[in-house]
Amino acid sequence: MNFSLQLNHSCRRAVLLLMLVALGLCTAAAQASIESLYDNYVSSSGAARIEAQKKLVKLLADGQYIDPDYVYNKKQQEAVVCYGMAEYYSEANDYNKTKAMAQKALQLLNKHNNSITSDIYGMLGIAEHRKGNFAASIKNLEAAYRIDLAIKDNERLSSDLNNLAGVYLASNDPQSAKYYILKGIDVERHIGRSDKLAIRLGMASEIFMKLHDSEQALKYAQEAYRLDQSGGRPGKAAVRLVQMAAVYMETHDYAQAKQALKQALPQLEKDKNFNSLSIAYAQMGDIALYHGNNAQAAQYYNQSLAMCRTTGNRYIEDRAERGLWKALRESDPTAALSHLERHSELADSMYRDELAQQLSNFQAKYKTAELEHKNNEMEHRSKVALVIFILVVLLLVTGIGAMSFALKQKSKAHTMIKKIEEMRTNFFTNITHEFRTPLTVILGATSRLQRGELAAGETPASLYEMITRQGRSLLTLINQLLDISKVKSSIGHPDWRRGNIVTFTRMLVATHQEWAKAKHIDIQFASKENDIEMDFVPDYVRKVINNLLSNSIKYTPNHGSIYVTLARSGTDLRVRVADTGRGIDPEELPHIFDAFYQGANNTEHVGTGVGLALVKQIVTSMHGEIEVSSQLGQGTVFTILQPLRQAGHKNMQPLDTTAPLPAEPAHPLLEESDIVLPQGLSNADDNSRTAPLVLIVEDDCDVAYYIGAQLQQRYSLRYASDGNEGLVLAQELMPDLVITDLMMHGCDGFELCQKMHESEALNHIPIIILTAKTADEDRIRGISAGADYYMTKPFNSEELAVRVDHLIEQRRLLRKKYSQAMIQDKASDVQLSKYDRDFINKLADLVHAQMPKGNVDVETIASRLCMSTKQLRSKVMTITGQNPNAYILQLRMNKARRLLASTQAPIGDIAMQCGFDDSAYFSRVFKQLFKTTPSQYRKSQ
Numbered sequence: 001m002n003f004s005l006q007l008n009h010s011c012r013r014a015v016l017l018l019m020l021v022a023l024g025l026c027t028a029a030a031q032a033s034i035e036s037l038y039d040n041y042v043s044s045s046g047a048a049r050i051e052a053q054k055k056l057v058k059l060l061a062d063g064q065y066i067d068p069d070y071v072y073n074k075k076q077q078e079a080v081v082c083y084g085m086a087e088y089y090s091e092a093n094d095y096n097k098t099k100a101m102a103q104k105a106l107q108l109l110n111k112h113n114n115s116i117t118s119d120i121y122g123m124l125g126i127a128e129h130r131k132g133n134f135a136a137s138i139k140n141l142e143a144a145y146r147i148d149l150a151i152k153d154n155e156r157l158s159s160d161l162n163n164l165a166g167v168y169l170a171s172n173d174p175q176s177a178k179y180y181i182l183k184g185i186d187v188e189r190h191i192g193r194s195d196k197l198a199i200r201l202g203m204a205s206e207i208f209m210k211l212h213d214s215e216q217a218l219k220y221a222q223e224a225y226r227l228d229q230s231g232g233r234p235g236k237a238a239v240r241l242v243q244m245a246a247v248y249m250e251t252h253d254y255a256q257a258k259q260a261l262k263q264a265l266p267q268l269e270k271d272k273n274f275n276s277l278s279i280a281y282a283q284m285g286d287i288a289l290y291h292g293n294n295a296q297a298a299q300y301y302n303q304s305l306a307m308c309r310t311t312g313n314r315y316i317e318d319r320a321e322r323g324l325w326k327a328l329r330e331s332d333p334t335a336a337l338s339h340l341e342r343h344s345e346l347a348d349s350m351y352r353d354e355l356a357q358q359l360s361n362f363q364a365k366y367k368t369a370e371l372e373h374k375n376n377e378m379e380h381r382s383k384v385a386l387v388i389f390i391l392v393v394l395l396l397v398t399g400i401g402a403m404s405f406a407l408k409q410k411s412k413a414h415t416m417i418k419k420i421e422e423m424r425t426n427f428f429t430n431i432t433h434e435f436r437t438p439l440t441v442i443l444g445a446t447s448r449l450q451r452g453e454l455a456a457g458e459t460p461a462s463l464y465e466m467i468t469r470q471g472r473s474l475l476t477l478i479n480q481l482l483d484i485s486k487v488k489s490s491i492g493h494p495d496w497r498r499g500n501i502v503t504f505t506r507m508l509v510a511t512h513q514e515w516a517k518a519k520h521i522d523i524q525f526a527s528k529e530n531d532i533e534m535d536f537v538p539d540y541v542r543k544v545i546n547n548l549l550s551n552s553i554k555y556t557p558n559h560g561s562i563y564v565t566l567a568r569s570g571t572d573l574r575v576r577v578a579d580t581g582r583g584i585d586p587e588e589l590p591h592i593f594d595a596f597y598q599g600a601n602n603t604e605h606v607g608t609g610v611g612l613a614l615v616k617q618i619v620t621s622m623h624g625e626i627e628v629s630s631q632l633g634q635g636t637v638f639t640i641l642q643p644l645r646q647a648g649h650k651n652m653q654p655l656d657t658t659a660p661l662p663a664e665p666a667h668p669l670l671e672e673s674d675i676v677l678p679q680g681l682s683n684a685d686d687n688s689r690t691a692p693l694v695l696i697v698e699d700d701c702d703v704a705y706y707i708g709a710q711l712q713q714r715y716s717l718r719y720a721s722d723g724n725e726g727l728v729l730a731q732e733l734m735p736d737l738v739i740t741d742l743m744m745h746g747c748d749g750f751e752l753c754q755k756m757h758e759s760e761a762l763n764h765i766p767i768i769i770l771t772a773k774t775a776d777e778d779r780i781r782g783i784s785a786g787a788d789y790y791m792t793k794p795f796n797s798e799e800l801a802v803r804v805d806h807l808i809e810q811r812r813l814l815r816k817k818y819s820q821a822m823i824q825d826k827a828s829d830v831q832l833s834k835y836d837r838d839f840i841n842k843l844a845d846l847v848h849a850q851m852p853k854g855n856v857d858v859e860t861i862a863s864r865l866c867m868s869t870k871q872l873r874s875k876v877m878t879i880t881g882q883n884p885n886a887y888i889l890q891l892r893m894n895k896a897r898r899l900l901a902s903t904q905a906p907i908g909d910i911a912m913q914c915g916f917d918d919s920a921y922f923s924r925v926f927k928q929l930f931k932t933t934p935s936q937y938r939k940s941q
Contacts, residue, residue, distance in 0.1 A: 034059055034088055041081070053077055060084035065091065076116070079108035083116060086123055093312075095127040102127070118147040118156055125163060134171040141167060158187040158196060165203055174210040181207055198227040198236060205243045209250060218247040238267035242280050254287050261287075278307035278316045285323045298327040318346040438470035440793040441702040447797070448709070466702050494537045494621075496646065499654055501534040501541070501573060502527045502566055508545040509564050512553065520558045523549075527566040534573055535646040540618045547615050548577040548638050555636070556581035568644075572624075575640040584630040592628065622646070691716045692736035692808050697726035697752060698770075699744045703793075707739060707770070710797045711804060723747025727755055730762055734874030736808055739800075742771030742782065750785050757786035761871040763835040764878050766807040770795060815881035822880065822887075825894045836879050843876070847891050851915040856892070858884050893929050896922070900934055901941040907934050 037059060041052040057080065060066045066084040082105035089097040102124045109117055125141035128134070145160040161184030168177035181204045188197040201224035208217035225240035241264035248257035261280050268277045285300035301323040308317035321343040328336035445463045448454070454463075509525045516523045545564075552562045560580040567574050584592065593616035619626045624642035694711055697720045698704035708717050718733060720726035723740070724747040730738060738756070742749035749769050756762040766788045771778070782790045789803050814832070821827045832840065846864050850856045861884070862872040869884075876884045892914045899910045911922035926934050 079105045095130045098127040118144045129167050137167045154187055154191050158184050169207055174207050177207045194227045194231045198224040202243055214247055214251050234267050235271040238264040239276050242276050245283050258287050274307045275311045278304045282316055282319050294327040438474050441470045441706050442467050444706045498535050500531050502532050512549045516553055521556055521560050523562045525564045534644045544615050544618055552579035572641045578637040580635045583632040695735040695738045697740040710801050723752035726752055737766045739768045742769055753785035753787050761867045819881035822890050847888050856888050856915055900938045
């Protein structure tokens with residue numbers, strides 16, 4: 001058994017040696033060809049040199065000594081030749097010539113910040129590493145790393161980091177090696193190259209072995225093995241098994257190590273991976289020696305030695321020699337002694353090399369320190385010159401600074417003008433919206449009163465009330481604008497009074513209770529004292545409190561709270577208005593008192609930016625101060641400090657707190673809860689509707705009522721107060737058409753259109769946008785978002801009705817046309833919209849996929865389309881004019897007709913392909929639909 005095993009190993013070694021000889025002969029021939037061609041190239045000139053250069057570059061490229069891309073670098077061909085020869089000598093392990101050719105290539109290169117330069121520095125680094133000059137190796141590899149970092153070449157960066165890790169590992173600095181290899185692993189994970197990542201992980205395994213961290217070493221080796229195994233790289237996977245075996249042996253798990261090596265050896269021998277074979281055989285020898293099998297250990301060590309003499313790996317050779325000494329010292333002491341002597345020679349040699357390397361590193365560090373010292377001296381000498389230079393530069397800088405300041409001032413002025421222009425544009429855009437909305441209602445209601453056209457449940461009195469509400473809204477806005485002008489320009493004579501500010505403020509707060517109650521908001525008023533005498537202008541105080549409370553109510557959600565408190569603060573009165581609303585963006589806080597300012601993120605409410613500017617001007621005119629603090633999602637607090645006594649105002653009249661407060665609406669617009677919609681315009685569920693359903697999305701209830709009054713005679717109507725509610729109702733009700741305002745709180749009209757057209761369940765529904773925005777860009781944006789028509793306020797009610805009729809009739813005619821085409825199996829000829837065509841194709845694909853499985857299940861189809869059965873029914877009915885069951889049956893029958901006409905398959909088979917288990921039932925349905933039996937239909941074709 002032992003003889004057979006020994007013979008087997010001997011034969012295997014002989015074969016490997018013969019292959020090495022053959023490979024050496026082939027390599028020698030290739031080397032002779034390249035070297036002779038290079039000598040010819042160097043010694044020739046003119047046309048002969050150019051021809052020799054072409055041949056040499058091609059031969060180097062064929063031998064993969066240069067990147068194929070460099071072949072076309074005609075401007076630097078001489079540098080490319082030197083680079084290729086350096087790579088060639090590196091492969092031949094002639095590192096002196098490698099250095100010479102690489103340095104020559106660097107001198108010839110015009111650019112020093114490209115991939116060729118990086119490759120050359122990397123090659124020099126490897127050559128110095130092989131020569132044992134680790135300091136020089138690191139210097140060159142770092143140069144390559146800096147270039148690749150500058151040109152952002154992640155693939156080369158990964159290689160640089162791996163090489164640096166290898167050098168530091170070889171120079172017995174595993175901590176630095178760990179730093180570089182972990183960076184290299186991160187880069188490779190980002191790139192996603194599994195083969196290179198496996199190499200980096202394998203290097204990490206060896207580094208952590210050096211750091212005596214067996215757990216991490218095994219983890220990295222196992223990950224590398226999995227990557228190579230799954231990536232179809234069995235040779236690399238075998239190398240990883242050798243690395244894993246090294247970790248197992250470190251932890252004395254010799255069984256696992258042996259299993260890994262037995263799995264790796266056949267592949268390594270097949271690949272002629274002599275370096276890894278030398279390591280693996282040495283490891284097998286160590287395992288056999290551990291188990292006391294000295295004869296087998298000697299065989300493995302001899303195989304390792306044979307590989308080492310080919311690769312020149314002295315570390316593994318030393319390991320094998322030492323192993324042979326241990327394995328043979330009992331059975332063959334003479335041979336053991338010779339191996340011990342060789343082991344001693346190798347150990348001494350490696351010790352001298354390491355000592356020389358340490359000296360080299362020390363000298364490199366010494367030279368660095370010496371250079372730093374010289375630099376410090378030069379720096380000291382330069383200081384005097386620097387002082388003189390600075391004086392000169394200061395003169396220049398002063399002049400340049402003056403010019404720069406002038407330019408900055410000009411730029412600042414330009415920016416300010418641009419900002420003012422934007423504010424002015426935003427103000428007029430918003431003020432237009434504020435005017436157009438009530439004007440739409442006023443003009444429309446007036447026109448209907450003139451014609452005597454009243455909707456169901458509507459009376460002239462209700463229209464008069466609507467006109468009055470909207471007129472007061474306009475008047476409030478105009479008064480605010482006039483107030484700003486009046487306060488700012490000191491026009492008029494403020495009516496100063498002296499009285500109890502607590503009682504006056506309590507009455508003002510009370511006027512807002514009903515509006516707050518309608519929104520389920522709790523307003524609380526509190527004062528530490530019931531009587532605080534103060535000098536104030538009643539009209540000013542009323543405007544300040546009304547504006548602050550209106551803002552708080554507007555921006556506080558349902559079931560929120562608002563607190564108004566009064567208290568003395570020295571000689572001042574402190575007024576606080578706090579709410580639990582949505583808060584103000586920190587970026588907007590510094591600007592909220594600016595006239596006409598509208599926050600960029602304020603999509604919930606559209607206004608003019610007048611109210612808070614008026615509050616600020618009033619407080620300032622009464623020698624007070626106002627501050628605001630806010631946190632998003634937690635609320636806002638306005639704090640006013642107002643002097644209790646006003647200097648310069650004598651003989652003030654006492655305040656009559658029994659007189660009624662001046663009339664002013666407590667809020668700018670009526671809420672939906674304040675309007676009772678006429679019969680037929682409510683949002684009550686109506687599952688029995690037969691008229692087409694129109695969904696009206698409008699945050700102004702008067703406008704919504706006015707739109708509904710134009711359509712209620714012909715259509716069923718539902719209402720939503722904003723885009724979010726409109727989207728929910730659209731998904732629930734599947735209306736035939738949607739009419740939406742553009743500027744609404746929360747989800748505006750643009751966003752509603754976008755969301756509906758992104759929804760497969762809703763993108764077939766026509767949309768009309770009504771808005772006060774008349775700019776072309778807004779119209780284009782609305783149509784791009786999916787609107788079918790765009791109308792500006794105030795709109796013509798007849799035009800709106802015609803547009804609605806036209807869009808719904810257009811959809812009806814398309815349904816009729818498609819339904820007729822389906823019967824003739826020519827549905828593809830009908831021009832549908834992209835959204836409808838995509839949906840129909842997807843539906844047909846799902847139906848055809850389910851046909852062979854039996855009866856087609858509508859619920860399953862709806863689920864696959866991410867719709868409810870109600871949404872599927874509505875969408876299919878809207879496009880095809882048929883309910884889903886009828887449409888699916890038509891698809892199945894059309895497929896049956898095509899199969900009957902194009903194949904001779906039995907009718908029973910065709911029935912099954914179309915989802916019918918019963919061929920008799922299939923024939924009855926076919927005849928009922930096409931007025932002929934399947935067999936008669938086939939004969940007629």
